[in-house]
Amino acid sequence: MSIQDHARIVNMEYIYNCNDTEALWMLRMKRAPFVRLVQMFKSRGLLEDSIHAVVEEQVVMFLHVVGHNQRLFRVIHKTFKRSMETIIRYFMQVLYAVGELREEMIGICIGAIDGTHVTARVSRSQSVAYRGRKQYTSQNVLVAIDFDLKFTYVLAGWEG
Structure with a gap:
């Protein structure tokens, strides 16, 4: 196992095992809604584990970008030890998955x-x-x- 793989695993284990306060700071949501969101993506076939990243990591990278207003994917690259191409690919896939839930998750406000x-x-x-x-x-x-x-x-x- 490479040093980057080990760092990535440690980072994700920290996110999986943190308390709700830390999850709120990192993901902008508590752990239970995060788990439900990931399960919803998986059960509807919107996201799948790949040889490069499990769905949880894909969603964490996405939430990190949008929740912390990270315009530069280089910050995510350093945090998650992934290539820029990988980060952008998974960001787009999760963004598409979120868009597919728009009818249920995003209320319509005419006004x-x-x-x-x-x-x-x-x-x-x-x-x-x-x-x-x-x-x-x-x-x-x-x-x-x-x-x-x-x-x-x-x-x-x-x-x-």
Whole structure:
């Protein structure tokens, strides 16, 4: 077993065995919903284990990119010890799988949707994660509402 394979296995074991708080930081979801999501992809045949990566790792790489706003796949390359080609291939496959669940997972909101950054007061140790484009700490807040004010959905919690 190569050093990269060993590092990859250790990284994935850490993710599998972490507590919900750590999972939330890494995956932006707790462990139970992550397991259900992976099972849903597998049971519907949307994703399959390959000789290079199991479905769990494919989904973890995807969640790491979208959950941490990682535009550069090089960061994922270093973390998961995978080639850029492999990361991009699995990212696209998981993205397609998520799209296939759109009818069930993504509610339809006919009306208005707005995302805005609200100034956030956080400890100095967390300030880097909450730094936005405008160089001040902020939290992204997404609001969806219909024009009759019958439905409101607020999603807050993503930094920066």
